[in-house]
Amino acid sequence: MSLILRSVQKTPSFNFNKLRDDIVALRRIMRVDRFELAVVCMDEPQVRELNKLYNGRDEPTDVLSFPRYQNLKPGKLPDPWSDVNDLGDIYLGISSIQAWxxxxxxxxxxxxxxxVTHGLCKLIGYKDDSLGQWKQMYEKEMDIIKKFNKATGGHVPLRPATPPIANDVDKDELISAMS
Incomplete structure (x- = not known):
């Protein structure tokens, strides 16, 4: 199905065509290429405003995902032939990604x-609200990136395991989730 990719940001610059090709490859690897998807690249003030509006966080971020389907079990895709075959929208904070x-x-x-892989995983039901969910999502992301690198000859690094740490997470739970 269709992919809508727009850039409404000015800097930093990136290879738009490569990003489009990479998203096409990721969608194929994740078997979500039958779903419609919109990806929008934004400047820091734009993504900050979305993050504040929808997440209550007045700060820029690297990616925001808005899934069309709520309450999906991780990796369990909806019927792509249903009346609604829209996977959702991803907003990329290019400045935050550049800094990382x-x-x-x-x-x-x-x-x-x-x-983008992180955003796509969020659209198909993966979450990172708890350490257990984060670990499941992290493992899925790394599996996808390995397949992506093999399929494209790319050199996308495997992200170091750095779970979000909330005030209510104790050290033993963190160590347990990482093992």
Whole structure:
């Protein structure tokens, strides 16, 4: 089905055609290419406003995902032949992604597929609200990136395991989730 990819941001620059090709490859690997998908690349103020509006966080972020289907079990896809075959929307905070890429010594075009993978996983029911959910999502993302690198000859790095740490998570639970 269709992919809508738009860039409404000015800087930093990236290879738009490569990103489109990478998203097509990721959708095929994840078997979600029969679903419609919109991906929008945004400047920091734009993504910050969305994050504030929908998540209550007045800060920029790397990716926001808005799934069409709520309450999906992780990886359990809806019927692509139903009346509604829209997977959802992904908004990429390009400045935040660029900062992460610089910190990890990779170029933006190489890092974008990793963030898109995270957004796609959120659209198909994966969550990172608890350590258990985060671990399940992280493992899925790394599996997808390995397949992506093999299929495309890419060199997208496997993201280091850095779970979100909430105030109510104790050290033993964190260690248990990581093992």
């Amino acid at each position: 890429c610089e910190k990890n010594h990779i170029d933006l075009d190489t890092g974008l597929p990793l963030v």
